[in-house]
Amino acid sequence: MSETTVVPEDTSTELHPPSEPDRPRRHRRRGRKAVIAVGVLAAVAGAAAAGLGFAGRDGSGGGSAAGLPPATADVTRQTLKDSQSEDGELGYGTASAAAGRVPGTLTRLPDAGERITRGEALYEVDDKPVTLMYGATPAYRDLKPGVEGADVGQLERNLKALGYSGFTVDDEYTDATADAIRRWQEDHGLDETGVVELGRVVFAPGAVRVDSLDAQEGAATGPGQKVLSYTGTAQVVSLELDTADQRLAKKGTKVAVELPDGTRVEGRVQDVSTVVDPGNGGDEEATTKVKVTVALDGAKAQKTAASYVLAAVHVFFTAGERKNVLTVPVAALVALPEGGFGVEVVRGSTTAYVPVETGLFANGRVEITGEGIAEGTKVGMPA
Missing domain, CATH: 2.40.30.170 (Efflux pump adaptor protein, beta barrel domain)
Structure with a gap:
């Protein structure tokens, strides 16, 4: 009216x-x-x-x-x-989709309505977490020593916010960054490679709320397969x-x-x-x-x-x-x-x-x- x-x-x-x-x-x-x-x-x-x-x-x-x-x-x-x-x-607000990148079996999914913050697992593949981190640039490549860009900078900012140190927060993935990633991988039960494989981290602007699930635990997942949708909190x-x-x-x-x-x-x-x-x-x-x-x-x-x-x-x-x-x-x-x-x-x-x-x-x-x-x-x- x-x-x-x-x-x-x-x-x-x-x-x-x-x-x-x-x-x-x-x-x-x-x-x-x-x-x-x-x-x-x-x-x-x-x-x-x-x-x-x-x-x-x-x-x-x-x-x-x-x-x-x-x-x-x-x-x-x-x-x-x-x-x-x-x-x-x-x-x-509008929901965003989280599509699988890491091939394997979905071993844990969150509940609809669950809130997930930085450093927590969005879901798990083969009992290993796909972790939420904050940032505006979507993950689109492996992150490893020698690469540069905005996605490197936001990864390093997240590492610092999660308590990891020993590296300079900038747009360069250095050996010091790789060392911090190895410590992060050890803490989360991941292989300590110093490389963040594509799909191991999902970047979102902030904390998320799970809007809906598009797959079931036990289902196979892989590149491009939609796992869930999420919104802001x-x-x-x-x-x-x-x-x-x-x-x-x-x-x-x-x-x-x-x-x-x-x-x-x-x-x-x-x-x-x-x-x-x-x-x-x-x-x-x-x-x-x-x-x-x-x-x-x-x-x-x-x-x-x-x-x-x-x-x-x-x-x-x-x-x-x-x-x-x-x-x-x-x-x-x-x-x-x-x-x-x-x-x-x-x-x-x-x-x-x-x-x-x-x-x-x-x-x-x-x-x-x-x-x-x-x-x-x-x-x-x-x-």
């Missing part, structure tokens, strides 16, 4: 939209989209062109007018907040937006996430990507969606959401906010014949059209500035 909130100036301007204690709760909801300024301005222009008010009521294009408008509204000073809510799914919210609402989700934007029990926690847009669904090639047309991942901010938010492994949630975006601005109802705008927009200012028994600049549109109101426009100024409204 789309929401556009107007917050009076003397109220809190914190991120979260006001709570709605009397609103019936539903498990899922999909609602109206927020007002888009371009569409509103087009509607105003169209109404004016149809004769709803190009100039002064005496046809002069300005100055005093003979008649008064059928209704008036006051210019108010307030905070405008353009906010919108979307349905999302609480979980652990921090909960995130996944959702889709229409392309028209992409303005809401800029990377780093703060949001509020409402959990199933009504509790709200803080979040931040972590990733935004555009995905095209080609359709079925028949009556179903191709569609474009914006996929958004929202991270829950901080340990408190993670702890609050911990009891929900997978759940439907609501994400509240704030597309724009203007504090302490002058506003009028959108319906008060009129298109001027010389271009741009204005409002019909009412003073006593006379009116005059005053050009204005428009700003944020929210909840049927629009921010305006113009000569002589002040809080309490009366402007004309349609019947």
Whole structure:
């Protein structure tokens, strides 16, 4: 459900939209989209062109007018907040696959949902561990004396974090690195070769949570055979937006996430990507969606959401906010014949059209500035 909130100036301007204690709760909801300024301005222009008010009521294009408008509204000073809510799914984000590289028999697999950290076995082949280490570069070759590269650097950083020493952390695999690897191999029951064979280590950005198993203990494994899938351990919210609402989700934007029990926690847009669904090639047309991942901010938010492994949630975006601005109802705008927009200012028994600049549109109101426009100024409204 789309929401556009107007917050009076003397109220809190914190991120979260006001709570709605009397609103019936539903498990899922999909609602109206927020007002888009371009569409509103087009509607105003169209109404004016149809004769709803190009100039002064005496046809002069300005100055005093003979008649008064059928209704008036006051210019108010307030905070405008353009906010919108979307349905999302609480979980652990996109899963990555761990494919076998070391040939043999799977002798131990973790449980789905199990958490594995640096230096622990992700699974075992022939009773020997395939170990998790942290890093952004996937393993793609044997690591041995004489090789250089980013994968060497991240291996050495892991060795140091696990308590091994005697080598320099850099991008070069030296004899000193090989000595440290031999000690690591001895500690894990591996052959003490000083070489890390391809597939003996799996690199992931951080600790992982086993999402699903794709093989069984006792099954044969080898290069390219999928063993399991894993995610990160921090909960995130996944959702889709229409392309028209992409303005809401800029990377780093703060949001509020409402959990199933009504509790709200803080979040931040972590990733935004555009995905095209080609359709079925028949009556179903191709569609474009914006996929958004929202991270829950901080340990408190993670702890609050911990009891929900997978759940439907609501994400509240704030597309724009203007504090302490002058506003009028959108319906008060009129298109001027010389271009741009204005409002019909009412003073006593006379009116005059005053050009204005428009700003944020929210909840049927629009921010305006113009000569002589002040809080309490009366402007004309349609019947």
